[in-house]
Amino acid sequence: MDRRSLIKKGAVAAGALVAANSATKVSLVHASEKRFRWRMVTSWPPAFPILQTGVEEFAKRVGELTQGRLTIQVYAGGELVPPLGVFDAVSSGSVQCGHSAAYYWAGKCNAAQWFTSIPFGLDAQGMNAWFYDGNGLKLWEEVYSKFNLVPRPAGNTGVQMGGWFNKKIEKMSDFKGLKMRIPGIGGKVIAKAGGAVTLLPAGEIYTSLERGVIDATEWIGPFHDMRMGFYKVAKYYYGPGWHEPGSTLELIMNKKAYDELPPELKAALDTAAAELNVKMLSEFEAKNAMALQELKKDKRVQILRFPDNVLEGLRKLSEETIKEIAAKDPMSKKVNDDFQKFKKMLAPWNRLTEKAYYDFML
Amino acid sequence: MDRRSLIKKGAVAAGALVAANSATKVSLVHASEKRFRWRMVTSWPPAFPILQTGVEEFAKRVGELTQGRLTIQVYAGGELVPPLGVFDAVSSGSVQCGHSAAYYWAGKCNAAQWFTSIPFGLDAQGMNAWFYDGNGLKLWEEVYSKFNLVPRPAGNTGVQMGGWFNKKIEKMSDFKGLKMRIPGIGGKVIAKAGGAVTLLPAGEIYTSLERGVIDATEWIGPFHDMRMGFYKVAKYYYGPGWHEPGSTLELIMNKKAYDELPPELKAALDTAAAELNVKMLSEFEAKNAMALQELKKDKRVQILRFPDNVLEGLRKLSEETIKEIAAKDPMSKKVNDDFQKFKKMLAPWNRLTEKAYYDFML
Numbered sequence: 001m002d003r004r005s006l007i008k009k010g011a012v013a014a015g016a017l018v019a020a021n022s023a024t025k026v027s028l029v030h031a032s033e034k035r036f037r038w039r040m041v042t043s044w045p046p047a048f049p050i051l052q053t054g055v056e057e058f059a060k061r062v063g064e065l066t067q068g069r070l071t072i073q074v075y076a077g078g079e080l081v082p083p084l085g086v087f088d089a090v091s092s093g094s095v096q097c098g099h100s101a102a103y104y105w106a107g108k109c110n111a112a113q114w115f116t117s118i119p120f121g122l123d124a125q126g127m128n129a130w131f132y133d134g135n136g137l138k139l140w141e142e143v144y145s146k147f148n149l150v151p152r153p154a155g156n157t158g159v160q161m162g163g164w165f166n167k168k169i170e171k172m173s174d175f176k177g178l179k180m181r182i183p184g185i186g187g188k189v190i191a192k193a194g195g196a197v198t199l200l201p202a203g204e205i206y207t208s209l210e211r212g213v214i215d216a217t218e219w220i221g222p223f224h225d226m227r228m229g230f231y232k233v234a235k236y237y238y239g240p241g242w243h244e245p246g247s248t249l250e251l252i253m254n255k256k257a258y259d260e261l262p263p264e265l266k267a268a269l270d271t272a273a274a275e276l277n278v279k280m281l282s283e284f285e286a287k288n289a290m291a292l293q294e295l296k297k298d299k300r301v302q303i304l305r306f307p308d309n310v311l312e313g314l315r316k317l318s319e320e321t322i323k324e325i326a327a328k329d330p331m332s333k334k335v336n337d338d339f340q341k342f343k344k345m346l347a348p349w350n351r352l353t354e355k356a357y358y359d360f361m362l
Numbered sequence: 363m364d365r366r367s368l369i370k371k372g373a374v375a376a377g378a379l380v381a382a383n384s385a386t387k388v389s390l391v392h393a394s395e396k397r398f399r400w401r402m403v404t405s406w407p408p409a410f411p412i413l414q415t416g417v418e419e420f421a422k423r424v425g426e427l428t429q430g431r432l433t434i435q436v437y438a439g440g441e442l443v444p445p446l447g448v449f450d451a452v453s454s455g456s457v458q459c460g461h462s463a464a465y466y467w468a469g470k471c472n473a474a475q476w477f478t479s480i481p482f483g484l485d486a487q488g489m490n491a492w493f494y495d496g497n498g499l500k501l502w503e504e505v506y507s508k509f510n511l512v513p514r515p516a517g518n519t520g521v522q523m524g525g526w527f528n529k530k531i532e533k534m535s536d537f538k539g540l541k542m543r544i545p546g547i548g549g550k551v552i553a554k555a556g557g558a559v560t561l562l563p564a565g566e567i568y569t570s571l572e573r574g575v576i577d578a579t580e581w582i583g584p585f586h587d588m589r590m591g592f593y594k595v596a597k598y599y600y601g602p603g604w605h606e607p608g609s610t611l612e613l614i615m616n617k618k619a620y621d622e623l624p625p626e627l628k629a630a631l632d633t634a635a636a637e638l639n640v641k642m643l644s645e646f647e648a649k650n651a652m653a654l655q656e657l658k659k660d661k662r663v664q665i666l667r668f669p670d671n672v673l674e675g676l677r678k679l680s681e682e683t684i685k686e687i688a689a690k691d692p693m694s695k696k697v698n699d700d701f702q703k704f705k706k707m708l709a710p711w712n713r714l715t716e717k718a719y720y721d722f723m724l
Contacts, residue, residue, distance in 0.1 A: 064629040065427055123719060125487065125520075125647060132641050133648035158487075159715035222711075239714040242722075267426040271633045278640035279494050285487060286495035289711035296710070305714065311722045348658070349584075349651035351724040352601040352667065353521035357485060358717040360604075360673045362709055 036070045036261065038096035043083040043104065045202075046076035050223070050283050051249070054155055055099045058251075058276045065268040070261070072097070087252070091147045096257040097269075099154060102140075102250050103184055110325065111143045111332040114339050115151065117247040119185055119318035121339065124156040124246035124281050125354075126346050131248070134342045139335050148255040152273040155249030155280035158288065160241030161225065162306055163218035164209065164234035169306060172313035181205055181217040185321055186243030192317045202228075209233045218243070221284065222291035231301045238304050242314055249280065398432045398623065400458035405445040405466065407564075408438035412585070412645050413611070416517055417461045420613075420638045427630040432623070434459070449614070453509045458619040459631075461516060464502075464612050465546050472687065473505045473694040476701050477513065479609040481547055481680035483701070486518040486608035486643050487716075488708050493610070496704045501697050510617040514635040517611035517642030520650065522603030523587065524668055525580035526571065526596035531668060534675035543567055543579040547683055548605030554679045564590075571595045580605070583646065584653035593663045600666050604676055611642065 040059060044052040052074075059072035075095075077083030086098040087105045103116035114121075115136070122130060130136035131153045140151045167178060176194035180187075187197045200208055200217075208214045210233040217234075218241065219225045231237070251273045258266065295301065306314075326336035402421060406414040414436075421434035437457075439445030448460040449467045465478035476483075477498070484492060492498035493515045502513045529540060538556035542549075549559045562570055562579075570576045572595040579596075580603065581587045593599070613635045620628065657663065668676075688698035 061629065061633060064626055065633060067626045120723065123716060125643070128640060128644045129647040129651075132644040159719050161715070221715075240718040240722075241715070242719070245719050245723075264426055264429045267423065271423060271427060271637045274640055275633045275636035278490060278636055281487070282490045282494040285491040285708070285711070288715075289491075289708045292711045292714070293707055303714065305718050308722060315722075345655055346647070346651045347724055349647070349654045350720065352654070352665065353523070353583075353603070353650075354485060354716075355720040355724045356602040356667050357521050357604070357607050358712065358720055360602075360670060360677075361482065361607075362713040362717045 033069055034262075035068070036265065038070065038072045038257065039080065040072045040074045040097045040099065041077075041079075041081050041086050041089050041095050042074065042098060043077050043086050043100040045083075046079065048076070049227075050280060050287065051099075051155070052076055054276055054280045054283065057279075058099075058154070058272050061272045061275065062268050065272065066265055070265045070268060087147070087149075090252050090254050091149055093148070093254045093256060095254070097251065097253040099249060099251055101247060102151070103247075106184070109143065109147065110328045111139075111335045113185060113325065114332075114335045115140045115143075115248060115250065117244045118322055118339070119189060119243045120245065120315050122246055122343055122346070124158050124248075126343065126350070127156065127246045127248050128153065128277070129346065130339065130342045135338050136342070139338060143331060143335065144252070145255065150253045150255050150258045152251040152253075152270060152277075153248050154251035154273040154276045156277065156284070157220060157244065157247045157249070158281055158284045159221075159239075159246060160244040161218070161221050162238035162241050162243075163216055164225070164230040165216040165236040165238060166209070166212075166234055167215050168236060168304075169238060169310055171307075172310060174310075178216060179214045181208070181214050182243070184243070185318070185325065186218065188321045188325075189243065189314060189317045192321065193313070206230065206233065221288040222295055223284070223287040226291050226295060231295060231298060234301065236302050236304055237295070238306050240306070242306065242311060242318070248277075251276070395431060396624075397430070398627065400432065400434045400619065401442065402434045402436045402459045402461065403439075403441075403443050403448050403451050403457050404436065404460060405439050405448050405462040407445075408441065410438070411589075412642060412649065413461075413517070414438055416638055416642045416645065419641075420461075420516070420634050423634045423637065424630050427634065428627055432627045432630060449509070449511075452614050452616050453511055455510070455616045455618060457616075459613065459615040461611060461613055463609060464513070465609075468546070471505065471509065472690045473501075473697045475547060475687065476694075476697045477502045477505075477610060477612065479606045480684055480701070481551055481605045481607075482677050483607055484705055484708070486520050486610075488705065488712070489518065489608050489610050490515065490639070491708065492701065492704045497700050498704075501700060505693055505697065506614070507617065512615045512617050512620045514613040514615075514632060514639075515610045516613035516635040516638045518639065518646070519582060519606065519609045519611070520643055520646045521583075521601075521608060522606040523580070523583050524600035524603050524605075525578055526587070526592040527578040527598040527600060528571070528574075528596055529577050530598060530666075531600060531672055533669075534672060536672075540578060541576045543570070543576050544605070546605070547680070547687065548580065550683050551605065551676060551679045554683060555675070568592065568595065583650040584657055585646070585649040588653050588657060593657060593660060596663065598664050598666055599657070600668050602668070604668065604673055604680075610639075613638070 059074045063071050081089045086100040089095045090098040101116045102112040105112045144151050178195040180195050181198050181200045191197045205217050326332045421436045425433050443451045448462040451457045452460040463478045464474040467474045506513050540557040542557050543560050543562045553559045567579050688694045
């Protein structure tokens with residue numbers, strides 16, 4: 001029943017108010033309070049800290065805000081659909097929403113990659129400015145509408161780390177023959193630099209690094225990386241994560257399911273997504289900082305910064321790679337053009353403020 | 363009353379859920395759906411962009427989330443109470459909530475200052491990490507509980523600018539005798555440096571700068587500063603805003619009013635505050651970047667970075683000043699100790715990631 005006819009029916013009933021008995025009353029008043037039970041699938045392992053736990057907080061919040069009129073049952077990766085089955089499951093409507101990262105869908109939707117992070121792209125603060133006050137979210141909605149999806153930024157990892165290495169990286173030629181686990185555009189860039197890029201599932205990385213099957217791997221940041229134990233089997237830990245300077249996580253909702261909701265439930269989802277967006281980044285920042293402090297006490301690993309000539313080389317290859325990817329279809333070009341324009345606008349401001357401040361403070 | 367107007371009135375009642383004429387009914391069916399009408403006062407001028415407009419979005423969002431069960435009528439500074447009367451009005455319960463900045467209340471509550479920004483303190487991302495994942499919000503709640511206030515971070519200006527100057531600042535001695543409008547701890551620092559600090563109301567700054575009554579003034583960032591017209595009467599615009607590296611705005615709620623609310627309405631306020639927190643910062647970032655781009659086209663003003671020796675000098679004086687302020691009472695000391703510890707923990711992480719990234723990118 002749409003809102004208009006709901007109000008109309010309510011009006012007639014309210015006109016007959018005096019005659020109403022209490023049973024009628026309940027049904028009248030709560031006519032607008034249809035309950036919705038949503039299922040949500042994610043790409044994260046069960047109880048995976050910050051990511052899966054953050055999503056669970058989100059679901060709880062929506063339940064709280066709506067007094068249970070919209071409940072969201074959360075399924076971790078593999079519980080209902082595989083971790084990378086989130087997009088299809090939500091797109092087809094077999095579940096109503098999901099939490100994941102847009103760049104996982106590059107194979108189905110090339111333009112999606114800009115909505116997570118691209119090498120040497122925007123940091124978290126820049127991504128949010130692009131989404132909320134530039135054209136970022138509008139473009140994302142346009143790109144996803146073909147897949148019956150409504151996206152919202154819903155978390156950010158912050159700047160990630162560059163990865164764990166068993167060979168020192170001092171110049172671009174050090175990537176030649178380097179066996180590295182690195183997915184996405186970053187992987188394409190390392191391949192261009194002469195690296196042998198492999199894509200191992202999470203469970204195999206540690207052993208592969210230990211046995212020399214790979215020389216290097218990227219993961220996320222100190223907090224999650226330490227739980228993987230990489231510091232026991234790698235010599236060097238490099239920053240910054242040039243390939244993911246501020247990866248946005250996504251809430252995706254099936255368009256039909258979202259459109260069916262009354263405005264207050266849509267508002268609950270949108271507002272809770274924004275809350276998750278800011279709080280997840282904060283949690284990443286705090287936990288990564290704490291983990292780095294711990295890691296520094298352990299003398300096994302050297303924590304290093306990529307030298308400038310390496311970052312410069314990676315940037316050139318990244319620019320080439322991004323141009324190639326953007327040329328694949330008109331929508332990707334449109335998204336990339338807008339992204340680059342926004343980034344260019346933001347740069348002088350960041351240089352004068354955040355950078356000048358960091359330069360001096362740190 | 364004719365049938366038409368009866369239906370119309372009925373419609374309003376049904377739409378409003380609780381406006382039924384039977385008290386019993388209300389208590390039976392709507393026990394959990396009592397309506398609350400809140401008034402909110404702010405420190406910002408009417409329609410003041412980003413700040414006041416952001417607060418209005420927040421109030422709208424709360425109305426939407428609660429289907430009008432909690433409505434917030436927003437009054438700009440001076441409309442109901444003076445701009446700096448917000449704290450007292452909310453504390454006394456004469457209104458239920460307000461939007462302002464904690465450091466305005468330094469005279470009543472010394473420890474409040476850390477919850478907005480202190481010179482050479484944390485940037486926006488750091489402040490959020492401290493609030494949400496450190497002890498920041500807990501300490502803020504503790505400090506404000508004596509005043510019957512419940513605080514929430516609800517917006518951030520990002521790194522501000524250092525101000526407009528008619529004298530070039532090349533060394534610390536250039537502050538000697540400099541007549542500058544700069545409030546708060548920043549003002550204390552400039553006074554320590556030998557400056558003649560004045561506190562002019564907003565409406566008098568432009569003319570004072572034009573007539574040489576003052577040599578310099580700080581304000582916010584390019585977007586708001588340009589609207590004040592300072593670029594017409596000042597030669598130099600300095601960054602970064604060392605005195606306000608990430609000023610948090612506050613939502614304050616009267617504790618009794620907040621405690622009276624059912625959990626879903628509390629959740630609506632908390633979630634909408636977090637949304638405002640992230641969106642206001644994004645808006646500041648985007649609009650400041652755009653305004654700086656405009657300002658650069660205008661050749662009247664030189665946009666400069668404070669030299670390192672000046673920032674170093676200001677930092678020393680800031681540390682002295684903050685120590686003095688923190689020594690005023692045990693609560694201020696407790697807050698400062700925690701703040702400094704958190705900042706120290708965050709620094710190596712920021713150095714390896716955000717700073718390394720900015721260093722190379724910008």
